[in-house]
Amino acid sequence: MFAFYRELEGTAYLAMHAIRRVGMLRVPPVMEEFMRQVYFTGASATGGIVLRGAFIGTLIIAYIIEVLNADAGLAVKMLLWVVLREVGPLIAAVLVIQRSGTAVATELALREISGEIASLRRMRIDPYDYLVVPRVLGIALSNAALTLYVQLIAVGGGMVLSSLIVGVPLDEMLTNFFLLASPLDLIYSLIKSILFGAAIGVVACYHGLHPGGHSINAVPRATIRAVTEALLLVMLLNVVFAYVVYGSAFFGLVTAQQ
């Protein structure tokens, strides 16, 4: 129980630190780390992540249409509610955890046990400023971009697929989509994906910097903890976000028109 509170406090502290120290991006070496992270998470993996995301999104739509025998209106609503708002951000987050979350936790844990973090401190470089701030912000930004790509391809693919399966003309689906979709849908998923990305970055950095030992065995343990907890946190955030947006504070604001 004590370890849980310590982790909670540690991750909360890292999150606050990343927010408070955004200005560190002005420092050239920190900006370079940020650019490396954005390239690694948001650019170099785009093809693979978007492709896998699009497959999953399209499959969901295909199953829904098959099982519910949906018409064009329902198919578009499903695309909006399921893929655009919920599945898109979740798929992107899971794929980012799988690739960048593991990479960050492993890299930082190796740096910690090899003495590189101590070396940074000896140079009066705060590891939180130099390593955590650019990674958390880089992953948050990249996750938002990847979510947008996944949504575009999954929704586009879903419409093409559903027009082929249901036999409804694509232009009718597009008309329905633009009629029902609102900019709030995009804003909602954008905010959510930034939060998911930041959460993944914070959890991966925390476990990477606290591997719980100085042997090489500590590295895989830190990575496993990072992946497991990042997944849990993303799911929890999704539930909280859905409750806040649909359940109480903004009830009805982002509900698609009937």
Next chain:
Amino acid sequence: MSALFGYVRMADGESAERIWLDAPGTHSVSTTRKDELVAAVLELRPRSGARLVLLGAEVGALAEPERLALLGKVGFVPADGGLISSLNGWENVTLPVAYHQPRRIPQLFDEVREVLEDLGGVEDRLLHKLPEEMTLYEKRLTAYVRALLEKPALLLVETAAAGLGPTKRRRTARFAEAYHARCAGGTFVALEE
């Protein structure tokens, strides 16, 4: 007193631990408690009861801003170089200066060239190598150039010649000379086992 690390017998017969590094010049401190000395100096936290005097300042009497200012004047070159594995030679060399004094970045290329020439010159490829591709001497040299660029008033160099062949050992003998050429009036302390 020039450079001292150890127990000193006091007038009352008691012995007290002193770390005294405040005289300009080149000094050699031979100790089996090297790690302890490095930690005390770099964190400015001597063991309880010990006195730490660095560059004329009694560390225990300093306020936090003065401690931070003092820390900025202390450099350290560890035996393994203490390089960052994901950065190449150039990025490692320039990291502290680019981080703490970004305004100096435009002059860094010339400064690094100058320091490397003072140290006898090296092959150009060194600055493109990752630490994993460097020899032990190259790692120490890279770390040394990195430390010199910060122009520390006190520089601790850990076992610079240990584990090197005769040629490279001779080259490390230039380290102190290069330091004094750049940091006149500075204190160079070679830490040996």
